[in-house]
Amino acid sequence: MDKKVSLLIFCFSCLFIGCPPAPTDTLETAPPATTAPVTGTAPATAPEIPAPDNRQRRPKNIILMIGDGMGISQITAGMYSNGNRLNLERFPVIGLHKSYSSDNLVTDSAAGATAFSAGVKTYNGAIGVSRDTLPVVTILELAEAAGLPTGLVSTSSIVHATPASFIAHNRYRKNYEEIAADFLKTEVDLFIGGGARYFNRRESDTRNLVRELQARNYLVENFVEKDIQEIRPDVSKNYAYLTADSEPLPFAQGRDYLVPAAAMAPGFLDRRDTKNRGFFLMIEGSQIDWGGHANNSDYIISEMIEFDNAIGEVLRFAAADGETLVIITADHETGGYAIQSGSKMGEIDGAFTSDYHTADLIPVFAYGPGAEHFSGIFENTAIFDQMKKLFAFD
Numbered sequence: 001m002d003k004k005v006s007l008l009i010f011c012f013s014c015l016f017i018g019c020p021p022a023p024t025d026t027l028e029t030a031p032p033a034t035t036a037p038v039t040g041t042a043p044a045t046a047p048e049i050p051a052p053d054n055r056q057r058r059p060k061n062i063i064l065m066i067g068d069g070m071g072i073s074q075i076t077a078g079m080y081s082n083g084n085r086l087n088l089e090r091f092p093v094i095g096l097h098k099s100y101s102s103d104n105l106v107t108d109s110a111a112g113a114t115a116f117s118a119g120v121k122t123y124n125g126a127i128g129v130s131r132d133t134l135p136v137v138t139i140l141e142l143a144e145a146a147g148l149p150t151g152l153v154s155t156s157s158i159v160h161a162t163p164a165s166f167i168a169h170n171r172y173r174k175n176y177e178e179i180a181a182d183f184l185k186t187e188v189d190l191f192i193g194g195g196a197r198y199f200n201r202r203e204s205d206t207r208n209l210v211r212e213l214q215a216r217n218y219l220v221e222n223f224v225e226k227d228i229q230e231i232r233p234d235v236s237k238n239y240a241y242l243t244a245d246s247e248p249l250p251f252a253q254g255r256d257y258l259v260p261a262a263a264m265a266p267g268f269l270d271r272r273d274t275k276n277r278g279f280f281l282m283i284e285g286s287q288i289d290w291g292g293h294a295n296n297s298d299y300i301i302s303e304m305i306e307f308d309n310a311i312g313e314v315l316r317f318a319a320a321d322g323e324t325l326v327i328i329t330a331d332h333e334t335g336g337y338a339i340q341s342g343s344k345m346g347e348i349d350g351a352f353t354s355d356y357h358t359a360d361l362i363p364v365f366a367y368g369p370g371a372e373h374f375s376g377i378f379e380n381t382a383i384f385d386q387m388k389k390l391f392a393f394d
């Protein structure tokens, strides 16, 4: 049969007898109601797009997961090293963001995370401040002000650039003790990550932030006293679990808390949400980036697969809950990582062009109510803009 004729017959048969069934391995239960692209800080030449009607598809909870340094090659290498499967394949909406910062086409994690947390392009090294070093309000602070429980989970220290940019305001990312002190200024309900020394063995002053947190209704536990499997957060209190004195180990060297933390955190925040307003949670897989800096393909792959397993735990919550938007992205790519000729399924031969970050477009995956606003190509700041809009924090 002529190809055009057979195509026509196929199309008409779709009209009368229905299309072939949609793939069943997607988690999405209903197609998105609208498909407006993310608006964000689009260039002046972009056409005006009418505001999407979010009344039917507004999420109650938002979980943002950041794979630091996770570009397309990192995802690919993780997938082909994991039996050709990742939980990322279950996301119905995929977009790309432009990661550049205000002073460099190649962003760092501080400027990259501040774009997500506060919707501004700022300079490399800036933690929750504008390019003029002035504090900018973050999505976590907006959520706290609106009475939503909030949480931060990271496989770096909790005062490291990515988590810090959601809760702290500092002109320089390495002022770790100042950043730790900012945790006392916002009542974050849950935080899990390394960096205990910046809380309880400070060099710049004599404060003990662990005691100060305890005095403010926090249950604070740490990796010395309790394994992650043994922690029992009390939902009547805020909860902090400090996972290392400074930076946590790589997954391959025994760090094992990300997946259990990702399984526990959404339910904990949901139970803290006694007013039924929703919650905001940021979870970072920090060390995909460190594998890139080290030009170590195996390091990247083990961190990538662990991060994807954490995504699986979050999707389990979101699928059961039905009111949770899950957004997965990265701040930037690290290493100029590529999968070379000669690589095989399960046997990746990685190559690198750099021991720093690159300016590649970065993938964004979205699942749940409001996911449709994350398709297309947009600025990294649009992720904040959309979260704020979907939470109706205007």
Ligand SMILES: [Zn+2]
Binding pocket: 069, 109, 289, 290, 293, 334, 357
């Ligand atoms: Zn980095």
